[in-house]
Amino acid sequence: MTLHTFIDYFRHNTKQPPADIQKIPAQATTDTIEIHEQSNTYKTFDCRHGGPVWFVLNMYGTKTKRLESKTDCPECLIEKIKLHSIRCANCGYIILPGEDVGLFNTTRTYLPHKNKGTFADRGNNLIIGCTRPRCCQLGIHAVGTWTEKGFIPHHYENPTVTSDRHTTEINP
Ligand SMILES: [Zn+2]
Numbered sequence: 784m785t786l787h788t789f790i791d792y793f794r795h796n797t798k799q800p801p802a803d804i805q806k807i808p809a810q811a812t813t814d815t816i817e818i819h820e821q822s823n824t825y826k827t828f829d830c831r832h833g834g835p836v837w838f839v840l841n842m843y844g845t846k847t848k849r850l851e852s853k854t855d856c857p858e859c860l861i862e863k864i865k866l867h868s869i870r871c872a873n874c875g876y877i878i879l880p881g882e883d884v885g886l887f888n889t890t891r892t893y894l895p896h897k898n899k900g901t902f903a904d905r906g907n908n909l910i911i912g913c914t915r916p917r918c919c920q921l922g923i924h925a926v927g928t929w930t931e932k933g934f935i936p937h938h939y940e941n942p943t944v945t946s947d948r949h950t951t952e953i954n955p
């Protein structure tokens with residue numbers, strides 16, 4: 784399972800109906816991506832590591848369904864997910880490449896996960912947030928996409944707004 788297969792799979796298997804939103808904790812419940820559950824049968828993956836035949840990942844509190852990977856063992860897959868994903872500055876949940884994102888102005892909004900978030904511009908106040916319903920309630924709306932190359936704005940009026948992948952800059 785490459786990162787892209789994972790993302791496709793994840794997208795098609797974790798959509799929560801709106802009625803379920805209240806059952807999801809408002810804030811991410813862990814600060815790690817780790818195996819939540821796994822098979823007790825093992826195999827060798829293309830990465831040459833051994834690991835469980837199927838596994839469930841917990842990504843900062845968002846659980847996947849059972850994943851069966853061909854290419855990457857769980858640890859290698861987790862490394863790829865960590866490398867290319869970020870966390871919402873408000874709720875702390877994961878943002879994967881391809882997801883629509885919005886921007887919070889850190890001078891105007893208190894953001895519980897600000898120190899784990901990713902700024903969309905260098906040394907400025909715009910930090911990336913997800914477009915889950917709770918975060919949209921704070922007034923955020925999709926203005927760009929998170930990609931493996933960083934933040935890409937939907938409108939090209941401000942092409943300088945990009946970010947170094949994965950840098951977390953904290954304003955003093
Ligand atoms: Zn591996």
Ligand SMILES: [Zn+2]
Pocket residue numbers: 871872873874875876912913914915918
């Ligand atoms: Zn969020």
